[in-house]
Amino acid sequence: MSLMPIDPAMAQSFAALLLAHVLADFTFQTNAMVQHKRKPLVFMLHIGTVFVLSTLLLGGIWQVALVVSLAHLLIDGIKTWIIPAHLRNTLAAFLIDQAAHMITLVLAAAWWPGAITQGFWANIAPIALPPVILVAGFITTVTAGGYVVGMLTARYQTAADTSEAGLPDAGRLIGQLERSMIFLLVWIGEPTGVGFLIAAKSVLRLDTAKQGRSASEYVIIGTMASFAWALGTTYMARALLEIAVATP
Structure with a gap:
């Protein structure tokens, strides 16, 4: 049916x-x-x-x-x-x-x-529609995703053993960049590139694992939530575009 x-x-x-x-x-x-x-x-x-x-x-x-x-x-x-x-x-x-x-x-x-x-x-609606959905999807993926990840990980922040302070707002910026890259990769039809992004971030986060289990788990939760949100919202934006440009 x-x-x-x-x-x-x-x-x-x-x-x-x-x-x-x-x-x-x-x-x-x-x-x-x-x-x-x-x-x-x-x-x-x-x-x-x-x-x-x-x-x-x-x-x-x-x-x-x-x-x-x-x-x-x-x-x-x-x-x-x-x-x-x-x-x-x-x-x-x-x-x-x-x-x-x-x-x-x-x-x-x-x-x-x-x-x-x-x-x-x-x-000009047919011409403007793809950019409209592109911008809406990008904001939902990158900016709204930051709020989602931040709220999800907030209760773990104090428990995470991150003794070494990082750059101010660096975590937020890293999250925005990774969600932007995921959005771009999925939007252009290259979702396999997300796997390389995960591998690259895993290598760069090796030092965090040395700080203790709580710190590594905190990073994993934030990373998985960020990736999941980015993939879900990007695919929904692409689905909306396909529906919106379909001929009756």
């Missing part, structure tokens, strides 16, 4: 909304905004960014952007003011929050599937 085919127009509208979402959440939302999000002005600035970006990327179809922004307000409002502080910054809360946003974007795209083809991007 075959699955019901997905309307390419719906996938196109979803791709535009997805890029608006990841830009608003992971590019234009600074760490200072996250820390002060309980302040009404900061909170509404974020929601306003979602609305502006969604409207722009849909080509001026503000009705869909308004629905998405109101849903974003509700979801973020629950996370910001209702969820207890000790649960708010956990990986589970992050994943549930992002899943709720994705469901909202899917429903909005299903409600008005041809939105992007009716706006001022209609004539």
Whole structure:
């Protein structure tokens, strides 16, 4: 029994909304905004960014952007003011929050599937679509992946015996670089190169294993999580592109 085919127009509208979402959440939302999000002005600035970006990327179809922004307000409002502080910054809360946003974007795209083809991007939408999905996938893989890995490994950080201090923010940058390379390798159809990346990192991390079991396990958890997230999100981005460019 075959699955019901997905309307390419719906996938196109979803791709535009997805890029608006990841830009608003992971590019234009600074760490200072996250820390002060309980302040009404900061909170509404974020929601306003979602609305502006969604409207722009849909080509001026503000009705869909308004629905998405109101849903974003509700979801973020629950996370910001209702969820207890000790649960708010956990990986589970992050994943549930992002899943709720994705469901909202899917429903909005299903409600008005041809939105992007009716706006001022209609004539160039087929040309612009691959770069839109490419950028959205890259941000999700590299930037959002950093939050996921960081939250997953946070509880192990104090237990890991890493007596020798490294360069400031070097771990974060290494993670971004490795996820960027994985994204590139998978996107261009050379996933076997990921194996060489794993081997290279294993060699470079030999000294960490000498610091003790806790330190080596901490590195392994972070590395495997980073690789798994990068592979999963990159393949999903490629799948979305194939659906969006399919002919009806």
